[in-house]
Amino acid sequence: TVITAIVKGLIRNGKQEELRRIANILQHEYAAKEDGCIQYESYIDGLTFITIERWADQVVLDKHLAQDHLKNISLS
Template structure:
């Protein structure tokens, strides 16, 4: 079964970027400890201040599904809700040209 990559983007409300960064950094650390997490990175956009991007690699669909249902993501989503300008945009990826 191939690895699964996911990119998520989210925009912080004005004045909330530091809190969004804190919550995402904590989520990344906890997610890296989850079974099947290959990598979990968090980035702040230099082109669009207040925009954050996560790039995740999971061992397989089962590991990603467990993460999406898990408490780490639920707690982070709850903590982020009031600080985001809208819902995160999730982009599961498939390789092309290989």
């Protein structure tokens, strides 16, 4: 069963560019190379951040969520 996750969040004012940089790294350098990743796209609209993710199944999504690069994201 394909899992679709839509993540939506509010960006702190002034952090849009920093988040865009991090989102690009996650999208192009990490998620795209993970087994079971079907789609991983991020969007910024004003202060709204949205990521649309599609994963082959819950097992690979759980593995993705446990990755160190996700745990270490910080927008100070």
